[in-house]
Amino acid sequence: MIDKQTIITLYRVNKLSRRAIARQLHLNRRTITKVIAEYETALQEEDPDGSLEALLSKPPVYDVGARKKRVLIPEVIELVHKCMKENERKRSSGLKKQCMLKKDIYDLVVSKGYKVSYQSICRYMYSLEKDKKESGKEAFIRQYYNPGEVCEFDWGEVKLYYQGKLQRFFLAVFTLAHSNGRFACLFRHQNTLAFMEAHRNFFRWAGGVPGVLVYDNMRVAVKEFCGSQKSPTDALLRLSAFYRFHFRFCNIRAGWEKGHVERSVEYVRRKAFSLNLSFPSIAAAQEHLTRVCESLNREAASLSTENKQECFEADLKALQPYIRDMGCFELAEYKVTKWSTICMKGSHYSVPDTLVGQCVSVRIYSEKLVIFYQGEKVAVHERFYTGGRWSIRLEHYLNTLIRKPGALNGSVALRQVPECIQKIYNLHFKDNAKDFILLLLYAKEHGFTYSDIQKVYEEQVRKVSRRISADQIKLLLHTLGESTNLFPEVKSEDAEQACRIEENACELLNAITHIMENTVGQHL
Numbered sequence: 001m002i003d004k005q006t007i008i009t010l011y012r013v014n015k016l017s018r019r020a021i022a023r024q025l026h027l028n029r030r031t032i033t034k035v036i037a038e039y040e041t042a043l044q045e046e047d048p049d050g051s052l053e054a055l056l057s058k059p060p061v062y063d064v065g066a067r068k069k070r071v072l073i074p075e076v077i078e079l080v081h082k083c084m085k086e087n088e089r090k091r092s093s094g095l096k097k098q099c100m101l102k103k104d105i106y107d108l109v110v111s112k113g114y115k116v117s118y119q120s121i122c123r124y125m126y127s128l129e130k131d132k133k134e135s136g137k138e139a140f141i142r143q144y145y146n147p148g149e150v151c152e153f154d155w156g157e158v159k160l161y162y163q164g165k166l167q168r169f170f171l172a173v174f175t176l177a178h179s180n181g182r183f184a185c186l187f188r189h190q191n192t193l194a195f196m197e198a199h200r201n202f203f204r205w206a207g208g209v210p211g212v213l214v215y216d217n218m219r220v221a222v223k224e225f226c227g228s229q230k231s232p233t234d235a236l237l238r239l240s241a242f243y244r245f246h247f248r249f250c251n252i253r254a255g256w257e258k259g260h261v262e263r264s265v266e267y268v269r270r271k272a273f274s275l276n277l278s279f280p281s282i283a284a285a286q287e288h289l290t291r292v293c294e295s296l297n298r299e300a301a302s303l304s305t306e307n308k309q310e311c312f313e314a315d316l317k318a319l320q321p322y323i324r325d326m327g328c329f330e331l332a333e334y335k336v337t338k339w340s341t342i343c344m345k346g347s348h349y350s351v352p353d354t355l356v357g358q359c360v361s362v363r364i365y366s367e368k369l370v371i372f373y374q375g376e377k378v379a380v381h382e383r384f385y386t387g388g389r390w391s392i393r394l395e396h397y398l399n400t401l402i403r404k405p406g407a408l409n410g411s412v413a414l415r416q417v418p419e420c421i422q423k424i425y426n427l428h429f430k431d432n433a434k435d436f437i438l439l440l441l442y443a444k445e446h447g448f449t450y451s452d453i454q455k456v457y458e459e460q461v462r463k464v465s466r467r468i469s470a471d472q473i474k475l476l477l478h479t480l481g482e483s484t485n486l487f488p489e490v491k492s493e494d495a496e497q498a499c500r501i502e503e504n505a506c507e508l509l510n511a512i513t514h515i516m517e518n519t520v521g522q523h524l
Contacts (some may be wrong), residue, residue, distance in 0.1 A: 003027065007035045071116045072124055076109055080124065083108065143177075147311070148318025150177040151210035152258040153198075155190055155218065156265035160285060161278035169285075172198035173268055175261040176210065179311035181297045184268050186286045189385060192235045193366035195220040196328035199239050205290075208319025209243045214258045216250045242326045271296060282367070329363040329370075336360060340396060342371065346387025350396045350413070351379045392416050398441050405433040420454040428468050439470040448477050 006025065010016045018036065022029040042051035087099040100108070106121045156171040172185040172194065183202050187194040203209050215221040215236075223231040230249050232240075240247055250257040272292040279285040297312050334342035336355045341348040342362065351360060351371055355378065363370040364383070371379040381391045394413040401408050408414055409430065414422065429436035443453060456476035460468055 003031075004035050007032055008039050011036055011039070071120055073114070076114050076116055077124070079109055079112065079114075080105060080121065084125070084128070145177040146318070147178045147314040148176075148208070148316075148320075149211050150214060151175065151212070152177060152214040152261035154216065154258065154261040154265055156269055158186075158269050158273050159277075160273060162282070162285075163280075169282075170194070171265060171269060171289075172202075173261055173265050174198075174202045175264040176312070176315045177214075177260050179297075179308060179315045180260055180264070181308075181312040181315055182264050182268055182293050184272075184289055184293055186282060186289055187366060188282070189366065190220070191366065192220050192233070193328060193330065193364070196235050196239060196326070197366055199243070200325055200328050203243060203322050204325060206316060206319060206322070208316065208322045209245050210319060212246045212248060214248055214250065214261075216258065217252060221247075222249060239326070243323075244320060268293065268296070327363075329365050332362050332364060333359055334362055340400075341390070341392075344369070347384040347389045348391065349379065349381040350390075350392045352396045353398075353400045390416075395440065395444055398437055398444065401437045402434070402441070405437055408433045408437065418450050418454070420457070421450050424453070424457055424468075429470070435470040439473055442474055443477060446477070452477060 003025065007021055007027075010021045010024070011018075016024070018029055018032045021027075022032045025032075039052070042048060042054075045051040083100050083105045090096065090099050102122050102125055103118070105125070106116075106118045109116055109121065152175050154173055156173055158169050158171055159166055160169055161167075162169075167188075170187050170190045172187060174183045175181070183205055185194075185198045185201050187198070217225075217230070219233075221233060221236050223233045225231075232247065236247060239245075268289075272289050276288060279288070298309055332344075334344065336342060336351055336358050337348075338356060339348065339350075340353040340356050341350050342360060344362070344364075349369055349371070351373075355373055358373065360378070361372045363372070367383055369379075369381045369383050370377060371381075379393065379396065381393075384391065390412055392411075392413040394411075394417050397411070397413055401411075414425065425433075425436055429439075439453075443449070453473060456473055457468065460472060460476060
């Protein structure tokens with residue numbers, strides 16, 4: 001552009017010849033002649049000033065389309081086409097991961113003795129792919145959905161810090177097509193049980209069931225392909241029969257057929273977990289996710305969604321009635337081993353030691369196991385998905401430990417109780433395991449938990465720093481149980497009086513214990 005303006009200025013103002021301009025600017029005389037010819041043509045137009053202005057502002061255009069390819073000779077082009085055709089054949093045969101990349105095609109061309117650059121191969125293949133895409137463009141028809149008629153489902157992936165470690169989780173996302181109302185559940189695995197529980201949670205949250213649910217070709221929904229027909233899985237048939245909804249599947253690689261939820265997965269993940277990445281538990285992460293979804297369902301992000309709240313409420317009102325929850329579990333039977341555990345997929349889960357050798361029934365959920373014996377629930381465990389792990393409850397082995405108290409100190413069960421209970425044992429009962437076991441038996445028989453023991457222990461530690469006995473904790477547990485069950489609404493004055501009485505009783509008990517310890521020490 002600068003050279004063009006300079007040429008015209010030297011020719012028009014300075015009255016230099018073409019040869020003088022070429023010599024001064026060090027340009028080819030043909031270039032000078034071409035620019036001056038364009039200038040003289042512009043002066044002969046009806047609007048010479050406008051034509052001259054357009055000439056001076058228009059950048060030079062070079063016709064490269066007519067250039068002959070000097071490196072991409074017909075033999076090289078034929079070889080590239082042959083490789084691309086072979087790639088298409090592999091994709092249609094299910095060998096997508098074994099197709100040749102551009103780098104592989106370039107290496108093949110060079111090995112044949114042709115001298116060509118990698119960039120030339122890439123540019124040529126890109127031009128072919130671009131032409132193919134442009135020739136295959138199609139139009140889409142915007143759809144209208146009645147309230148409560150259609151809901152779309154899809155999976156998404158998210159990574160969160162759980163228990164101090166970065167772990168992968170899966171989002172089960174539902175989107176109502178009429179209002180774009182969203183709901184999402186968080187799971188650690190993308191399996192059939194998670195699929196069923198996600199639907200149950202969504203129907204419970206919405207208070208109803210949509211008429212039709214739309215899925216892509218996910219394994220938890222499609223059992224097998226029979227030509228163009230798709231067979232649903234047993235889990236999907238069970239859900240549709242229980243909750244009375246219809247379902248349909250998208251065509252292969254046709255994500256626009258459920259475009260609402262395709263966009264929702266990315267949108268919900270970004271809004272919920274772009275800032276908050278660390279959670280103490282899965283329940284806390286799920287509560288945060290639910291709050292975010294409810295907030296998104298209320299807000300209007302643009303003019304096209306200004307009536308989103310009304311559309312969402314219309315969706316909820318138009319849903320089919322929700323009856324009750326469906327049991328989303330698998331049922332299996334296991335025999336209790338000599339370790340008083342059941343072994344499922346290489347991991348062990350404890351049951352009461354009185355059931356050794358017996359058969360128990362197990363309800364397998366996506367995140368937990370519930371174990372029954374003769375219709376009575378005997379244990380609940382968090383489910384493991386990796387083998388070689390042990391989930392041991394100390395309370396399941398108390399009957400055995402009362403006969404073998406020496407086995408408590410090195411047991412796996414002791415190392416899996418809460419840290420505070422381990423601390424109580426190590427400080428006060430390490431040399432007297434039997435009293436500790438009797439304390440746990442007392443708590444189990446009277447319905448007290450580890451949290452109750454921790455609470456009364458911390459209260460006793462604040463009052464006295466010497467050794468604490470099992471009888472002291474039992475007494476405080478008994479007092480805790482009475483005050484909780486018998487006086488749920490005690491008045492403030494009565495509460496203060498009860499606290500003073502309790503403190504005096506504890507001081508008296510501590511004094512008696514101190515006297516007994518000194519007496520025993522003198523006799524020894």
